[in-house]
Each structure stands twice: as C-alpha cells, then as structure tokens.
Amino acid sequence: MKLSNAQLTQFEEDGFLLLKDFASHARCETIHDIAKAHLKHKVPPLETEFEYVAKSKEEREKISDAHSELIEKRITIRRLRQVYHRDIVFKQWMEEEKIRPILKQILGESPTITIAHHNSIMTKMPHSSTATAWHQDFRYWRFENDNLVSVWLALDDEHDKNGVLEFIPGSHKLDFDPAQFDEKEYFSEGHSKNRDLIASKVSYELEKGDVVLFHCKLLHRANKNATDEAKISFVYTVKGASNRAVENTRSTEYEEIPLA
Numbered sequence: 001m002k003l004s005n006a007q008l009t010q011f012e013e014d015g016f017l018l019l020k021d022f023a024s025h026a027r028c029e030t031i032h033d034i035a036k037a038h039l040k041h042k043v044p045p046l047e048t049e050f051e052y053v054a055k056s057k058e059e060r061e062k063i064s065d066a067h068s069e070l071i072e073k074r075i076t077i078r079r080l081r082q083v084y085h086r087d088i089v090f091k092q093w094m095e096e097e098k099i100r101p102i103l104k105q106i107l108g109e110s111p112t113i114t115i116a117h118h119n120s121i122m123t124k125m126p127h128s129s130t131a132t133a134w135h136q137d138f139r140y141w142r143f144e145n146d147n148l149v150s151v152w153l154a155l156d157d158e159h160d161k162n163g164v165l166e167f168i169p170g171s172h173k174l175d176f177d178p179a180q181f182d183e184k185e186y187f188s189e190g191h192s193k194n195r196d197l198i199a200s201k202v203s204y205e206l207e208k209g210d211v212v213l214f215h216c217k218l219l220h221r222a223n224k225n226a227t228d229e230a231k232i233s234f235v236y237t238v239k240g241a242s243n244r245a246v247e248n249t250r251s252t253e254y255e256e257i258p259l260a
C-alpha cells in the first residue's frame with residue numbers, strides 16, 4: 001500500500017495524515033484485550049498519571065522508560081511503556097508490512113523503530129486522567145535531525161469527550177522563540193504570539209482501526225477523558241534509518257529495529 005501524491009503533499013504541509021480504517025477490527029480488539037490485561041495487572045514498565053503530569057524537563061530528558069515506575073497502591077496508569085517486548089501482538093503491529101511503504105515515503109528512506117520513544121499503549125482513564133497541553137514530542141528526544149514520525153492507532157472510537165488528539169497544522173515547519181514555551185516546554189496558551197496559531201487547531205474523530213501519522217515537531221494536545229470508558233490507543237515512533245540518536249542520551253538507551 002502506498003500514499004498518493006496528494007496524501008504525501010498533505011502530510012508535508014500539515015505534518016499529519018489520517019489513514020481511515022487501516023487496521024482490522026479483529027487486530028484492534030486483540031491488541032485492546034492484551035492491553036487491558038496488562039493495565040489490570042499493572043505490568044511494568046509503566047508511567048502513572050502523576051509522573052506524566054509532574055515530571056520536570058530534566059527528568060523527562062534523563063529518566064529512562066524502565067526506571068520510571070512509581071507504583072503506588074492506587075494509581076492511574078497513563079501509559080504502558082516498552083510494548084514492543086511485552087507481547088508478540090504488539091510487536092507484530094509495530095512490524096506490520098502494510099505500513100512500511102507508507103512510512104518509507106514519508107521519511108524518504110527506510111523506517112527504523114525507536115524502542116526508546118513512544119513504543120506505548122497510551123491511556124486516558126475516565127475522569128482521573130488529565131488534559132495534555134500543547135507540545136512537540138521532539139522536545140525530549142535527541143537525534144541528528146527531526147525525521148521522525150509517530151504512528152497512532154485508535155483501538156476504539158476517539159473524540160473530543162474522551163481526549164482525541166488535536167493538531168496545529170503546519171506547526172512542524174515553524175521556528176519558535178523559546179519564550180513561546182513554558183518551563184516544561186509546553187507551548188504556552190497564554191502567550192500573545194501563540195493565540196492565532198492555537199486558534200487554527202484541528203481534530204478528527206477516530207474510529208477503531210484508524211491510524212494517524214504525525215511529525216515529531218507537530219504541536220498537538222488532547223482533552224481529559226470525560227466519559228465513563230477508558231480510551232486506549234497504541235503509539236510508536238519510527239525514524240529515517242540514517243537519522244542517528246545522540247550518544248549518552250535517553251534516545252540511545254534502547255536498541256533500534258530497522259524495518260528494511
């Protein structure tokens with residue numbers, strides 16, 4: 001399967017692309033079932049809601065996935081980390097043949113999975129989860145260049161009530177002044193220079209099996225989950241094969257999986 005020129009241009013201009021009905025419902029349900037079992041039994045490594053919200057910039061740069069668990073008696077899990085090595089079902093989705101030509105078109109070279117980043121089941125638990133502020137994923141990643149793309153799979157319906165992703169189209173191509181970000185490098189909603197850009201935000205309801213590809217510098221956010229059902233999604237990141245991670249950073253702490 002390949003993207004049309006129009007789709008490729010759309011990704012280049014907007015920094016994201018929606019692939020409707022890409023994964024089968026059966027596959028989504030299998031992934032969902034296994035994710036729910038790992039969530040139920042709090043299988044580490046995981047990130048809690050508390051960690052996700054409270055971590056400082058320095059902690060996010062230094063703490064590796066495997067050392068990040070803070071397992072309290074009653075926690076809200078924000079994400080299951082390191083899913084590639086958790087279960088064959090997760091690994092198979094990340095190594096899916098059908099998406100490789102698309103990722104190659106977008107990256108302009110063969111894709112390589114970065115085990116160090118994303119590689120997660122992302123959750124938004126009912127009521128106890130929080131909104132995610134505007135940010136670029138690349139802010140805590142250390143690579144030679146920004147040729148990285150995330151692959152988001154909706155395992156069930158995602159909409160504004162349960163925290164679907166929102167994007168600022170074209171923001172991956174903009175240069176920002178550091179003052180436009182707060183101390184945790186979130187894009188400040190209150191900054192006068194940011195208001196018009198934030199007003200241009202878009203979001204699309206997702207259905208089970210939809211995939212969204214988004215550039216690592218694209219500004220995105222999500223609401224809290226105000227419904228009674230958990231929202232569970234799968235996200236992993238690929239980079240162009242030649243894009244090297246900077247030594248002695250979080251980005252080199254895990255192996256990479258070339259998808260030649």
Ligand SMILES: O=C(O)CCC(=O)C(=O)O
Nearest residue numbers: 122131132137220221222
């Ligand atoms: O589900 C969310 O709240 C957004 C997740 C996200 O953007 C991220 O972790 O980079």
